[in-house]
Amino acid sequence: AAKRSGRNDIAVYDAKLHETYLERQQIEADLRKAAQSREFFLVYQPIFCVKSARVCGYEALLRWQSPVRGIVSPNEFIPVAEETGIIEEIGSWVIRKACKDAAALPEHTTIAVNVSPVQFRSRAFVSVVTRALQDSRINPNRLEIEITEGVMIGDAGEALKILRALKALGVRISLDDFGTGYSSFSYISAFPFDKIKIDQSFVRDLGQRSESLAIIRAVSGMCSSLGIVSTAEGVETEQQFEILRTEHCDTMQGYLFGKPVALNELNVSNADRVAAKVA
Ligand code: C2E
Ligand code: MG
Ligand code: MG
Ligand code: MG
Numbered sequence: 001a002a003k004r005s006g007r008n009d010i011a012v013y014d015a016k017l018h019e020t021y022l023e024r025q026q027i028e029a030d031l032r033k034a035a036q037s038r039e040f041f042l043v044y045q046p047i048f049c050v051k052s053a054r055v056c057g058y059e060a061l062l063r064w065q066s067p068v069r070g071i072v073s074p075n076e077f078i079p080v081a082e083e084t085g086i087i088e089e090i091g092s093w094v095i096r097k098a099c100k101d102a103a104a105l106p107e108h109t110t111i112a113v114n115v116s117p118v119q120f121r122s123r124a125f126v127s128v129v130t131r132a133l134q135d136s137r138i139n140p141n142r143l144e145i146e147i148t149e150g151v152m153i154g155d156a157g158e159a160l161k162i163l164r165a166l167k168a169l170g171v172r173i174s175l176d177d178f179g180t181g182y183s184s185f186s187y188i189s190a191f192p193f194d195k196i197k198i199d200q201s202f203v204r205d206l207g208q209r210s211e212s213l214a215i216i217r218a219v220s221g222m223c224s225s226l227g228i229v230s231t232a233e234g235v236e237t238e239q240q241f242e243i244l245r246t247e248h249c250d251t252m253q254g255y256l257f258g259k260p261v262a263l264n265e266l267n268v269s270n271a272d273r274v275a276a277k278v279a
Contacts, residue, residue, distance in 0.1 A: 027080045030066060035089050039065050042097055043260035046271045047112070047231065047253045050245055053275040057110035057144070059253065060098040061260045062090070082118045091119035092128045099136035099143060101263050112144040112174060117151045121158065126165045133169065140170030144195065147173065149181035152191070160191060167192050174231075179215060188226070195251075196223055200234025203254070206243055213243065220247050241274070 034040060042060045049056035064072040081087040095113055102111040119125060133140050145166055151159050163173055174195040175188075179202060188196075198219050205212040216232070223230035232244045235254030244252060257271040 024080060027077060028084050028086075030068065031064075031077060031081055031084070031086050031090075034064060034066060035086060035093075039067070040090060040093065041065060041262070042094065042101065043262055044101070044266055045253060045260040046258040046266070047110070047251050048257045048271050048274065049251050050249065050278070053278050055109065055257070055271045055275075056251065057112060058105065058266070059112040059114075059146070059260075060094065060101070061114070062094055078116060082116050085118070087116050087119050088122050088124070091115060092124070095128055096132045096135070099132040099138055102138045102142055103136050104263070105266075107139070107142075110142050110144050110172070111138075112146050114146045114176065115151075117148070117153070120147060120151050120162060126162060126169075129166065129171065130169060133171075141172060144172045144174050146176040146197070148176050149178075149183060149187075152184075152187050153182065156187065156190075163192055177233075178219065188222075193228055195229040195231055197231040197233050197253075198249070200254070203232050203234045203236075203240055203244070206240050213247075216244070216249070217247050220249055223250075224248060245278075 041063050043063055044058040044060055046055040047057040047059060048054075062074050062078075064074075064077055066072055078087070081090055095115075098111050098113045102109075105111070115125075129143070129145070133143065166173060172194040173192060174197055175191075175193045176197045177199045178196045180199045196219065198216055202212045202216055206216070220230045222228075229250045230248075231251045231253060232240075232249045233253050235241055235244065235252045235256050237256060240254075241252065241256055257274055258266075
C-alpha cells in the first residue's frame with residue numbers, strides 16, 4: 001500500500017511540476033508582450049535620513065500591470081525575466097525611466113535602482129547607465145545602483161571591474177538585503193560599497209529576538225567604521241525606528257515613512273510627520 005501511494009505521490013508531483021512549467025511558459029510569453037506594450041511602471045518609496053530628519057532619496061520599485069493578471073509582484077516575475085534574459089530589456093527601461101524621473105525630484109535626493117545579477121553582468125549594462133545619465137542630465141552621484149550578494153557569486157573579479165566602471169561614472173553602489181545571502185566580510189572590504197541595506201527580516205524581529213538587535217548593532221558599527229552608510233529596510237513602527245536610531249542607523253526605509261507610490265503621489269508620504277516628531 002505504501003508503494004502504491006508513493007507512486008501516486010509521484011504522479012501528483014509530476015502533474016504539479018508540469019503545471020508549474022506551463023505557468024512559467026505563460027508568464028514568459030506574457031512578459032515578452034509586456035515589455036513591448038508598456039505594461040511596466042515604477043513606484044517610489046521614500047528613504048529617510050535620520051541626521052537631517054528629512055527624505056534624502058527614493059527607491060524605484062518595478063510593477064507589472066498585466067491586462068490578464070492584474071498587478072504582479074516583482075518577486076514573481078523578476079526570476080522568470082532573469083531566466084529568460086528578458087531582464088536586460090526591462091532592466092534597461094527601469095534605469096532610463098528612474099533617471100528621467102530623478103530629474104523631476106529635488107536635487108538633494110538620490111534615486112535607488114535595483115539591478116539583478118543577470119542584468120549587472122550583461123555586456124551593455126555600463127553603457128546603458130552611461131546613456132541614461134547623459135540623457136537625463138542628472139548628477140551621477142544621485143543614482144544609486146542596488147545589487148545583492150548574488151552579484152559577487154561566480155567571477156568576483158569581473159563583478160569588481162563592473163563596479164569600478166560604475167564608480168568611475170560617479171554612481172553610488174548599495175548592497176541590498178544584507179544578511180540574507182552569502183554575506184562575507186572579504187567582499188565588503190574588497191568592493192566599493194557606499195551603502196549597506198540591512199534586510200527587513202532583522203528589523204521585523206527587533207522586538208522579539210535579541211539576536212536581531214545584536215546583528216543590527218554589529219552591521220551598523222561596521223558601516224560607521226568603514227565609512228559606509230547604513231540603511232534599515234522594512235521599518236514599520238515607531239518602536240523599531242527608536243531602536244534603530246539608538247543603534248545609529250543612518251537612513252531608514254519602510255511603511256512608517258511611506259509606501260511605494262507613483263511619482264506624482266510622492267508628497268503624501270508619512271516621512272514629514274515622522275520628521276516633525278524627531279526634530
Ligand atoms: P528590495 O529591493 O529589497 O525592495 C524592498 C521591498 O520591501 C519592496 O518590495 C518594498 O515594497 C518592500 N517594503 C518596503 N517597506 C516595507 C515595510 O515597511 N514592510 C514590508 N513588509 N515591506 C516593505 P517589492 O516592491 O515587492 O519588491 C520586491 C523585490 O523585487 C525588491 O526587494 C527587489 O529585490 C525586486 N525588485 C523590485 N524592483 C526591481 C527592479 O526594477 N529590478 C530588479 N532587478 N528587481 C526589482
Ligand atoms: Mg532594493
Ligand atoms: Mg532589500
Ligand atoms: Mg529584496
